[in-house]
Amino acid sequence: MESQITKLQNSLLVWYCSNGRHSLPWRNKTIPNRAYAVLISEIMLQQTQVKVVLERYFFPFLEKFPDLETLSQATEEEVLRLWQGLGYYTRARNLQKLAKICAKTGLPKEAESLVKLPGIGAYTAGAVACFGYNQCVSFVDSNIKRILIRLFALKNPAQKILEEKARLLLNKKDSFNHNQALLDLGALICTAKSPKCEICPISKFCQGKNHLQALATKKQMRNLKKSLYLAICIKDSKIALVKSTQKLYYGLYNFPEILQKDSTKLQNIGILKHAYTKYNLSVHCYIVPQHIIANSKFKFFPLDALSTLPLSSLALKVIKLLEVKSLLKP
Numbered sequence: 001m002e003s004q005i006t007k008l009q010n011s012l013l014v015w016y017c018s019n020g021r022h023s024l025p026w027r028n029k030t031i032p033n034r035a036y037a038v039l040i041s042e043i044m045l046q047q048t049q050v051k052v053v054l055e056r057y058f059f060p061f062l063e064k065f066p067d068l069e070t071l072s073q074a075t076e077e078e079v080l081r082l083w084q085g086l087g088y089y090t091r092a093r094n095l096q097k098l099a100k101i102c103a104k105t106g107l108p109k110e111a112e113s114l115v116k117l118p119g120i121g122a123y124t125a126g127a128v129a130c131f132g133y134n135q136c137v138s139f140v141d142s143n144i145k146r147i148l149i150r151l152f153a154l155k156n157p158a159q160k161i162l163e164e165k166a167r168l169l170l171n172k173k174d175s176f177n178h179n180q181a182l183l184d185l186g187a188l189i190c191t192a193k194s195p196k197c198e199i200c201p202i203s204k205f206c207q208g209k210n211h212l213q214a215l216a217t218k219k220q221m222r223n224l225k226k227s228l229y230l231a232i233c234i235k236d237s238k239i240a241l242v243k244s245t246q247k248l249y250y251g252l253y254n255f256p257e258i259l260q261k262d263s264t265k266l267q268n269i270g271i272l273k274h275a276y277t278k279y280n281l282s283v284h285c286y287i288v289p290q291h292i293i294a295n296s297k298f299k300f301f302p303l304d305a306l307s308t309l310p311l312s313s314l315a316l317k318v319i320k321l322l323e324v325k326s327l328l329k330p
């Protein structure tokens with residue numbers, strides 16, 4: 001007799017067949033250099049929405065760096081330039097480190113080897129092994145974790161328990177589509193805020209659907225307020241920028257900061273809102289004479305360098321403001 005797990009797997013696959021996001025390019029098994037394309041998509045999709053990756057980042061990156069070899073030979077600025085606006089730039093730098101390690105040998109096929117590479121966690125290793133190489137492995141990302149918690153009614157489960165449940169659920173006859181189906185179920189049906197249990201293909205197997213509140217995981221605080229004071233210093237058609245050495249923005253160019261006390265007599269050209277990690281920033285932008293930022297490590301760049309330098313997403317917002325105010329004319 002068919003077990004409950006087999007029935008659940010079949011229901012999931014039937015649903016995926018007609019409702020899954022099959023057209024996502026990294027799911028296309030004929031895409032050239034498939035494991036590499038899957039790796040790039042998985043790294044980009046960490047912390048970034050599918051729509052953004054699809055429309056603005058995935059294809060330009062693959063066009064410029066079609067394989068590990070070209071990526072390993074690029075300069076850090078070239079890579080960061082294509083990552084510009086995606087945020088979490090450590091991902092791009094780790095990708096390049098990985099490319100340097102694997103350029104000659106190729107990407108490993110096994111999750112156990114992939115997980116030893118820079119920037120690759122257990123989920124990404126499993127996803128690349130399964131979606132890039134058809135390996136029969138399970139893994140747990142935030143979407144799959146939510147489904148497992150609800151499906152098995154698990155209260156604050158340890159990662160080990162979640163991995164055991166994912167292994168138990170794995171459809172060994174079709175792990176590729178099974179794992180894609182779980183990712184889509186989490187993104188489209190078993191969503192964090194409003195799960196659609198009434199149309200869920202695995203509803204009849206779900207032990208937690210009537211206890212969703214009790215199974216909710218705690219959200220990370222994301223709304224700490226902070227103010228930032230930025231200097232816009234333009235002189236002889238050149239603009240002052242600082243190359244960041246902070247972990248989050250390492251290697252990217254930003255506008256120099258000034259102290260709040262130095263801003264009182266300066267011309268304020270606007271206040272921008274910007275969110276990063278757990279902070280909601282109010283960014284105050286000032287036209288600043290050079291001596292106010294004399295102690296900072298800024299450099300002057302020609303205005304046309306703004307279209308070639310890797311810039312932080314905050315710097316890109318400031319540039320838009322300067323364009324609107326017609327302050328970037330040579």
Ligand code: SF4
Pocket residue numbers: 147150151189190191195196197198200201202203204206208209
């Ligand atoms: S029945 Fe509801 S809670 Fe259970 S897996 Fe489906 S959508 Fe999620």
